[in-house]
Amino acid sequence: MQIAFALYPGFTALDFTGPYQVLTNVPGEEVVLVTAEPDRVSDDMGLLHLDVATGLDAVMAPDIVVVPGGPGRSTAAAVDSPLVDWLRAVHPGTTWTTSVCTGALILGAAGILEGLPATTHWLSYDELAACGALPTEQRVVIDGKIVTGAGVSAGIDMAFTLVAKQWGEDVAKAIQLGIEYDPQPPFDSGSPSKASTEIRELVEAVMRG
Amino acid sequence: MQIAFALYPGFTALDFTGPYQVLTNVPGEEVVLVTAEPDRVSDDMGLLHLDVATGLDAVMAPDIVVVPGGPGRSTAAAVDSPLVDWLRAVHPGTTWTTSVCTGALILGAAGILEGLPATTHWLSYDELAACGALPTEQRVVIDGKIVTGAGVSAGIDMAFTLVAKQWGEDVAKAIQLGIEYDPQPPFDSGSPSKASTEIRELVEAVMRG
Numbered sequence: 001m002q003i004a005f006a007l008y009p010g011f012t013a014l015d016f017t018g019p020y021q022v023l024t025n026v027p028g029e030e031v032v033l034v035t036a037e038p039d040r041v042s043d044d045m046g047l048l049h050l051d052v053a054t055g056l057d058a059v060m061a062p063d064i065v066v067v068p069g070g071p072g073r074s075t076a077a078a079v080d081s082p083l084v085d086w087l088r089a090v091h092p093g094t095t096w097t098t099s100v101c102t103g104a105l106i107l108g109a110a111g112i113l114e115g116l117p118a119t120t121h122w123l124s125y126d127e128l129a130a131c132g133a134l135p136t137e138q139r140v141v142i143d144g145k146i147v148t149g150a151g152v153s154a155g156i157d158m159a160f161t162l163v164a165k166q167w168g169e170d171v172a173k174a175i176q177l178g179i180e181y182d183p184q185p186p187f188d189s190g191s192p193s194k195a196s197t198e199i200r201e202l203v204e205a206v207m208r209g
Numbered sequence: 210m211q212i213a214f215a216l217y218p219g220f221t222a223l224d225f226t227g228p229y230q231v232l233t234n235v236p237g238e239e240v241v242l243v244t245a246e247p248d249r250v251s252d253d254m255g256l257l258h259l260d261v262a263t264g265l266d267a268v269m270a271p272d273i274v275v276v277p278g279g280p281g282r283s284t285a286a287a288v289d290s291p292l293v294d295w296l297r298a299v300h301p302g303t304t305w306t307t308s309v310c311t312g313a314l315i316l317g318a319a320g321i322l323e324g325l326p327a328t329t330h331w332l333s334y335d336e337l338a339a340c341g342a343l344p345t346e347q348r349v350v351i352d353g354k355i356v357t358g359a360g361v362s363a364g365i366d367m368a369f370t371l372v373a374k375q376w377g378e379d380v381a382k383a384i385q386l387g388i389e390y391d392p393q394p395p396f397d398s399g400s401p402s403k404a405s406t407e408i409r410e411l412v413e414a415v416m417r418g
Binding site: 012013014017018020021024031032033040045047048049050051052101121122139140150151152153154156157160161164169170172173174176177178179180181182183184185186187188189190191192194195196198199200202203206207 | 221222223226227229230233236240241242249254256257258259260261310330331348349359360361362363365366369370373378379381382383385386387388389390391392393394395396397398399400401403404405407408409411412415416
C-alpha cells in the first residue's frame with residue numbers, strides 16, 4: 001500500500017510524527033510525504049524544517065491518507081490551498097482517509113465529513129460541526145473508511161487503531177512493543193473532562209490566542 | 210533557558226519529536242536543534258529530512274540537552290562523532306541532561322552515566338550496562354540532573370516529568386491538555402512484561418535484524 005502524509009506550512013509536529021512512527025514500522029509498505037509546493041515545509045513552531053520533495057500531483061492514488069492538524073491560521077491556509085482539491089480527488093480511491101487533531105477541519109473543508117461522526121482537538125468541536133460533521137468526544141472515531149483522531153498526541157492511538165484494522169492486531173501489538181508504547185503520563189490532565197477548571201481556562205485562553 | 214535537541218543521522222523520529230512537542234510549548238524558552246555537521250539530517254527511515262542549521266559548537270552552554278535514540282548503526286555512528294565530545298563539554302554546565310531510548314547509549318559513551326541508574330529501549334539494557342550505567346526497568350529514570358526515558362514513545366513521559374520538575378506541575382498539566390495527552394492504546398502490548406512471548410520474540414528478531 002501507499003501511505004501518504006499530507007503536509008502543509010504550520011502543521012503540528014507530533015500530529016504528523018506520531019502516526020508516522022507507527023505506520024513506517026508496518027513492513028513492506030510505501031510511505032511518502034507530500035505537500036502542495038514541494039520545498040521546505042516548516043512546523044507551527046517555525047523550528048522544524050522538513051525537506052519535502054513530492055508534490056500532491058505526483059501521488060494521485062494513495063491507499064491511505066493522513067492529514068495532521070495545526071493552529072487555526074495554518075489550517076485556514078491549508079483549506080485555501082490545493083490540498084483540499086487533492087483530498088477531494090483522491091479520497092474516493094483510498095482504502096482509509098484519516099486525520100489527526102484539526103486535520104479533520106481540512107477533511108471537512110473537502111466535504112469528506114458531511115453528516116459523519118468525527119473527532120478533532122477538543123477546542124475545535126464547533127469548527128468541526130461547521131464543516132457538517134458530527135463532533136464526537138472520543139479519542140479515535142471510525143466511520144467506514146474514515147478515521148479521525150483527537151488532539152495532537154491522539155494520532156498515535158489513531159494509527160494503532162488503523163494498523164489493527166488493516167494489518168491485524170498482531171502487527172499493531174508488535175509495533176507497540178517496538179516503540180515501547182506503554183504510556184505513563186505523570187499527571188491525568190490530558191482531556192477537558194479530566195483537567196481542572198483553572199488549567200482548562202488557561203489553555204483555552206492561550207490556544208485561542 | 211536554552212533547550213538543545215542534539216540530532217544526528219539516523220535518529221528515530223518520535224524519540225525527538227515527542228519531547229520537542231512538549232518542550233516547545235513551555236512559554237518563553239529558547240529551543241534549538243543542533244547537529245555535528247549542519248545540513249540535512251535524515252531519520253532512521255530515510256524519509257524525514259530535517260534542515261538543521263546550527264552546529265554543536267554554536268551552542269556551548271545549553272541549559273537542557275535532549276538526545277534522542279536511533280537504531281544500533283545510527284547510535285554507533287553518533288558515538289564516533291563529535292557529539293560525544295560536545296556532550297562531555299556541555300554536560301557539566303547543564304541544568305538537565307536527558308535522553309530518550311538508545312540516546313542513553315550516547316550519554317553513556319560520553320561517560321555521563323557511569324555508576325548511575327538509567328533507562329533505555331528494553332532491547333538495549335545490556336549495551337547500557339556496558340557503558341557503566343545501572344539499567345533500570347522504568348519508563349523514566351531521574352538521577353540528579355540526568356533524566357533518561359525508555360524506548361521511543363517514552364520521550365513524551367520523560368518530557369512531562371522534566372517540565373514538572375523545572376517549571377512546575379501546572380505548566381506540565383496545561384501542556385498535557387493542550388496536546389490532549391490522554392493516551393488510550395487499543396492494546397496493552399507496550400512493554401516486554403505485557404506483550405505475549407510470541408510478539409516479544411518477533412520484535413526481538415526484527416529489531417536485532
